[in-house]
Amino acid sequence: MHGDIMIWQVLLLTLYSMYQIWDDLTIVSSLSQPVWAGLIAGAIMGDVTKGLIIGGSLQLTVLGVGTFGGSSKIDANSGTILATAFSISAGMNASTAVAAIGVPVASLMIETDILGRFTNTFFQHRIDRLIDEENYSAIERNYLYGVFPWMLSRGIPVFLALQFGGNFVSVAVKVLDTHLQWLSNGLAAAGALLPAVGFAILLRYLPVKKHIAYLILGFTLTALFSTLYTNVQTLGTTMAAVSKGFAGSFNSVSMVAIALIGLAFAINEYKKNVEKQQFTELASAYKNSTPENIEKNEEGEIYGDED
Amino acid sequence: MAMKTNYKITKKDFNQINRRNLFFNQLGWNYEKMQGSGYLFIMLPQLRKLYGDHTPELKKAMKTHNQFFNTNPSVNTIIQGIDLAIESKEGIESLETVSGLKTGLMGPLAAIGDSIFASLLPAILGAIAANMAVQGNPFGLLIWLVANFIIMYIRWIQLPLAYREGTTLVTKMQGRLNALTDAATLLGVYVVGALVATLISIQVPFVAHIGKVTVTLQNEIDMILPKLVPGLLVGLIYWLLGRKKMTSTKAIFIVIIVAIVCSALGILGKG
Numbered sequence: 001m002h003g004d005i006m007i008w009q010v011l012l013l014t015l016y017s018m019y020q021i022w023d024d025l026t027i028v029s030s031l032s033q034p035v036w037a038g039l040i041a042g043a044i045m046g047d048v049t050k051g052l053i054i055g056g057s058l059q060l061t062v063l064g065v066g067t068f069g070g071s072s073k074i075d076a077n078s079g080t081i082l083a084t085a086f087s088i089s090a091g092m093n094a095s096t097a098v099a100a101i102g103v104p105v106a107s108l109m110i111e112t113d114i115l116g117r118f119t120n121t122f123f124q125h126r127i128d129r130l131i132d133e134e135n136y137s138a139i140e141r142n143y144l145y146g147v148f149p150w151m152l153s154r155g156i157p158v159f160l161a162l163q164f165g166g167n168f169v170s171v172a173v174k175v176l177d178t179h180l181q182w183l184s185n186g187l188a189a190a191g192a193l194l195p196a197v198g199f200a201i202l203l204r205y206l207p208v209k210k211h212i213a214y215l216i217l218g219f220t221l222t223a224l225f226s227t228l229y230t231n232v233q234t235l236g237t238t239m240a241a242v243s244k245g246f247a248g249s250f251n252s253v254s255m256v257a258i259a260l261i262g263l264a265f266a267i268n269e270y271k272k273n274v275e276k277q278q279f280t281e282l283a284s285a286y287k288n289s290t291p292e293n294i295e296k297n298e299e300g301e302i303y304g305d306e307d
Numbered sequence: 308m309a310m311k312t313n314y315k316i317t318k319k320d321f322n323q324i325n326r327r328n329l330f331f332n333q334l335g336w337n338y339e340k341m342q343g344s345g346y347l348f349i350m351l352p353q354l355r356k357l358y359g360d361h362t363p364e365l366k367k368a369m370k371t372h373n374q375f376f377n378t379n380p381s382v383n384t385i386i387q388g389i390d391l392a393i394e395s396k397e398g399i400e401s402l403e404t405v406s407g408l409k410t411g412l413m414g415p416l417a418a419i420g421d422s423i424f425a426s427l428l429p430a431i432l433g434a435i436a437a438n439m440a441v442q443g444n445p446f447g448l449l450i451w452l453v454a455n456f457i458i459m460y461i462r463w464i465q466l467p468l469a470y471r472e473g474t475t476l477v478t479k480m481q482g483r484l485n486a487l488t489d490a491a492t493l494l495g496v497y498v499v500g501a502l503v504a505t506l507i508s509i510q511v512p513f514v515a516h517i518g519k520v521t522v523t524l525q526n527e528i529d530m531i532l533p534k535l536v537p538g539l540l541v542g543l544i545y546w547l548l549g550r551k552k553m554t555s556t557k558a559i560f561i562v563i564i565v566a567i568v569c570s571a572l573g574i575l576g577k578g
Binding site for chain 1: 329333335336345355360361373381424426434437438440441444445448454456459483485492496497498499501502503505508532533544549555558560562567569576578
């Protein structure tokens with residue numbers, strides 16, 4: 001059973017990889033994000049939970065990575081598709097699949113992204129020419145043809161990898177599990193550590209120095225609470241195993257609650273900023289308007305005297 | 308010679324532009340003119356109505372709008388709205404103004420749009436979704452989807468708004484958005500702090516035997532501060548990313564290699 005990906009699975013995954021880039025460029029519904037890739041690939045492969053774990057890990061890894069000014073970004077979506085598919089078909093551990101398949105694929109796909117963007121220049125040149133020929137429908141047609149380089153830049157590599165990479169991956173998994181246990185453990189550790197890169201990239205884009213107090217607050221509060229909750233959970237489970245009369249449900253720390261505390265601070269900051277802004281606007285308006293008002297008043301007086 | 312147009316922009320025109328923008332923007336993206344042909348494609352039906360088919364005016368307008376253009380795809384129709392307001396009023400004479408306006412606005416709008424729609428929102432929504440997903444819960448994905456449909460609605464209504472308000476919209480927006488961005492970045496920084504403390508399951512498996520005493524290093528670290536190791540590692544990678552010639556992709560590979568080496572040496576392990 002292991003090592004096999006059915007042809008219908010290959011086709012569905014390829015179709016999704018082609019759809020996601022169109023979504024990412026146009027409507028931006030979030031379906032092109034790695035977490036969704038994990039869910040969808042997981043559903044196609046028959047293990048949604050594993051897909052979610054892989055998609056979630058890769059999502060965290062690229063948390064701060066965006067496309068700015070037309071630069072190519074690491075393609076974590078395709079990375080997730082392949083990591084999920086092979087991890088499920090070859091029985092590879094989720095963290096290992098993230099580091100061993102997800103990341104290398106995601107960075108290799110930067111090249112096909114560049115190729116796709118480059119190929120589109122061909123249609124741009126045709127449009128330049130068609131404007132002179134005043135062929136309106138052809139202009140629109142050639143613009144829309146741009147969808148093919150985009151979709152194929154994802155579809156072709158994903159299809160080829162899924163169709164022909166299966167055997168290679170299952171052999172690799174066998175070797176990793178038997179002779180290269182240390183490497184397998186290392187890859188799992190790397191997979192667990194990768195979200196740290198995502199957080200660090202994100203912090204690079206955020207004004208950390210300005211809001212450093214809130215970084216410390218968010219970290220410390222959560223570190224304490226999560227440790228507390230985990231310990232209580234462990235305690236509860238142990239107690240329940242020992243004593244039959246002991247009942248109670250123990251959840252892990254609520255991230256929504258933690259986020260709400262942050263939201264309170266953010267609302268305060270917003271109010272403070274708006275007030276400050278209104279004050280400066282008022283001050284500058286007062287400064288600008290005062291001389292005019294005086295002039296108007298003087299004029300008014302003069303007219304009043306004349307009457 | 309100046310030929311003013313008689314065509315009045317209707318709600319149907321807004322809908323057509325919005326449809327073209329929402330479903331086909333950026334499909335023609337290329338290294339030469341980036342979203343240039345996309346701008347033309349989105350505006351073409353209206354340009355044809357304004358100037359008439361096979362007129363020298365239309366050809367000139369098409370050439371103007373086929374020039375280099377690139378901005379954030381969530382806010383680009385603000386420029387199209389302002390452009391449409393001017394061109395439908397002033398006609399072919401205004402093309403030079405419109406050209407300047409496009410290049411003048413695409414930079415600032417890209418800055419606003421990218422920071423909100425391309426980094427902050429995806430980071431916060433992505434963090435929530437991923438946080439739930441790694442525990443096997445798909446609910447966070449749904450939140451993200453709903454949020455992005457709200458953004459699509461905003462993209463839909465901003466076109467007629469920009470058409471009516473013109474350039475004042477951009478200046479009006481800037482003040483409020485600055486306040487909002489500042490508050491959102493505060494929340495962003497806070498949430499990243501919280502995520503560092505929960506989502507990096509890495510620990511130090513090293514156990515030292517000093518005589519008869521066994522020292523579990525992770526336990527000692529937890530006594531100082533729980534989650535200290537993930538915190539320090541993020542700090543280290545943050546510093547790494549600040550180095551010259553460092554890219555995020557390079558940093559990811561460095562982290563993978565270092566993690567494998569440290570794991571083999573028994574310093575780091577999956578928690």
